[in-house]
Amino acid sequence: MMTKTTIITGANGNIGSTIAAKLLDQGDSVALIYHGSRNRIDSLIKQYPQNTLSLKADIKDAAFGNKISSVLTKNRWVADTLVHTAAMRSYDHSSLAESEPSVWREVIETNLLGTYNVLRGILRYFANSTQQNQASLRRIILFGSDVSRLGLPYGSAYSASKAAISNISRSLSVELSKDMILINTISPGPVEIDDSDFPEDYRKFRKQYYQDMLKKIPLKRFAEPEDVAALTLFLISEENRYITGEEFFLTGGKR
Numbered sequence: 001m002m003t004k005t006t007i008i009t010g011a012n013g014n015i016g017s018t019i020a021a022k023l024l025d026q027g028d029s030v031a032l033i034y035h036g037s038r039n040r041i042d043s044l045i046k047q048y049p050q051n052t053l054s055l056k057a058d059i060k061d062a063a064f065g066n067k068i069s070s071v072l073t074k075n076r077w078v079a080d081t082l083v084h085t086a087a088m089r090s091y092d093h094s095s096l097a098e099s100e101p102s103v104w105r106e107v108i109e110t111n112l113l114g115t116y117n118v119l120r121g122i123l124r125y126f127a128n129s130t131q132q133n134q135a136s137l138r139r140i141i142l143f144g145s146d147v148s149r150l151g152l153p154y155g156s157a158y159s160a161s162k163a164a165i166s167n168i169s170r171s172l173s174v175e176l177s178k179d180m181i182l183i184n185t186i187s188p189g190p191v192e193i194d195d196s197d198f199p200e201d202y203r204k205f206r207k208q209y210y211q212d213m214l215k216k217i218p219l220k221r222f223a224e225p226e227d228v229a230a231l232t233l234f235l236i237s238e239e240n241r242y243i244t245g246e247e248f249f250l251t252g253g254k255r
């Protein structure tokens with residue numbers, strides 16, 4: 001199997017760092033894009049110094065792509081895959097009627113316009129950098145959420161932003177087919193993650209939501225980041241030659 005070079009946004013996050021660890025374990029190289037904290041990626045960089053690059057970047061920055069491509073080029077790396085996990089959850093859990101326009105705007109700017117910045121930047125990078133032997137490897141994974149089909153009461157901005165993401169991947173699957181770039185969206189239900197940094201009232205809101213969800217999941221547990229990583233690794237592998245433009249709901253059987 002050919003080794004891959006993957007750009008991961010949100011690489012310090014719960015899911016992004018798990019995907020990065022699995023790719024590095026199998027001998028791939030990973031460009032770890034982080035935003036604020038970098039505690040999880042620091043240990044990966046220590047363990048795999050040759051196969052990692054790290055870069056602090058904000059996906060809200062329209063120049064995101066230029067920043068990433070100049071670091072890759074400077075280090076003579078050629079990336080073939082993008083796994084875009086970065087997103088903000090809104091800790092605000094007010095109803096839409098009571099919500100502040102600034103909070104709505106921030107969520108849409110990060111999750112939706114941020115995804116636009118990432119995709120526009122990386123697609124331009126792919127167009128200028130891809131070598132012949134990597135053309136068959138180019139893959140993109142975006143992250144939606146099960147809330148894109150369910151909605152999320154008291155979280156409508158987040159939910160709307162996630163629904164838009166899977167729609168973008170359907171449009172792009174057609175635009176990118178001529179270049180054999182496959183793009184898919186993974187939309188997990190609740191994932192078991194570390195919530196110790198979340199504000200207390202948001203943790204309570206989230207805990208209630210998770211308890212209600214658990215009753216509806218046939219497999220009777222939440223997804224773990226490893227479950228999400230397993231699907232990601234398959235979709236970005238050479239073995240996936242025909243799946244593009246799809247949204248995968250990772251929900252333990254819940255509809």
Ligand SMILES: NC(=O)c1ccc[n+]([C@@H]2O[C@H](COP(=O)([O-])OP(=O)(O)OC[C@H]3O[C@@H](n4cnc5c(N)ncnc54)[C@H](OP(=O)(O)O)[C@@H]3O)[C@@H](O)[C@H]2O)c1
Binds near residue numbers: 087145187189
């Ligand atoms: N966990 C779940 O239950 C769940 C369920 C469904 C879908 N998802 C989706 O799966 C993806 C990963 O989730 P996760 O649980 O791993 O989330 P996470 O742990 O909160 O990680 C998200 C990462 O995105 C980064 N980020 C936020 N704003 C950014 C910005 N403006 N520019 C660059 N990076 C930014 C964060 O960095 P900082 O913290 O430093 O800002 C963080 O490392 C997300 O797209 C999420 O919507 C998650």
